[in-house]
Amino acid sequence: MDNNQQKQPGGVTGTGQAGNVQPPHPGKQPLQWDDVIVLFFALLGFAGSVVLYGTASAPPIIISFFLATGVSSLVYRFLGGIQGADFAWGTLRVGGTLAALAGIAVGVNQYLEAQSLFMISLEGRYEWQVGAGGWKGYINVEKDGSASIYMQRYLTCGGELKSLPLLQQSGPGKVEGKQGRTEMHVSIPVQFFSYDANCKQTGVQDLTVLAGDLVRTPAFAGTIEYRSKYGVPLGGMIVVKDSPATIW
Numbered sequence: 001m002d003n004n005q006q007k008q009p010g011g012v013t014g015t016g017q018a019g020n021v022q023p024p025h026p027g028k029q030p031l032q033w034d035d036v037i038v039l040f041f042a043l044l045g046f047a048g049s050v051v052l053y054g055t056a057s058a059p060p061i062i063i064s065f066f067l068a069t070g071v072s073s074l075v076y077r078f079l080g081g082i083q084g085a086d087f088a089w090g091t092l093r094v095g096g097t098l099a100a101l102a103g104i105a106v107g108v109n110q111y112l113e114a115q116s117l118f119m120i121s122l123e124g125r126y127e128w129q130v131g132a133g134g135w136k137g138y139i140n141v142e143k144d145g146s147a148s149i150y151m152q153r154y155l156t157c158g159g160e161l162k163s164l165p166l167l168q169q170s171g172p173g174k175v176e177g178k179q180g181r182t183e184m185h186v187s188i189p190v191q192f193f194s195y196d197a198n199c200k201q202t203g204v205q206d207l208t209v210l211a212g213d214l215v216r217t218p219a220f221a222g223t224i225e226y227r228s229k230y231g232v233p234l235g236g237m238i239v240v241k242d243s244p245a246t247i248w
Helices: 033-055 060-078 096-119
Strands: 005-008 012-015 086-089 092-095 124-130 135-141 146-157 160-165 167-169 173-178 183-195 201-204 208-215 219-225 234-240
Touching: 033 060, 060 096, 124 234, 135 173, 146 167, 146 173, 146 183, 160 183
Parallel strands: none
Antiparallel strands: 005 012, 086 092, 124 135, 135 146, 146 160, 167 183, 173 183, 183 201, 183 208, 219 234
């Protein structure tokens, strides 16, 4: 063997001069159409979720699916695929990319719903009606959770229907959010007024604390007409859906 030749790894014989034997360098692969499509959906998913969340123009589940589309696209194309993914929702079971998409969307949606409710302030005016007792009024909740109540009651005196004060607040009231603000704890001390047959106030009753946990539910409020042959006087109505499991 020539002194100028050396045995190269793998049984290749070459010269001893450096650079004569070089490993192959593959050329730069051009961007394929499927890469462009995947990148488009990834950008659409990420950008769309940010815009919808920032403008609050869509419910959390729509935002979640946009974000899940972006994540699934990148994972599927550039991080080795997601063929082994599996997702079950009741009787529905899917696998692969669709499982990843649905799983991410459902998971993100739960966090967005909880965060959205947490961001809803309890501050404001709340109407309260008790039809059987003829009570109607409202509770004002301040930013710090302090609460004040004002209630009227309707009594018939001498053949005339009158609106009279129902109670007086007898101490600081408090409202607190619970369970990610899906519940409201109320505590307001009051004393109810007593009236005689002529609707004259005769005194106040013992201290009563209005306390309880109220669940957030869908409700509708507005003005209605009591239509009859005697006329169409106006009145208020609040309709609350009896569905404690529903998140408003």
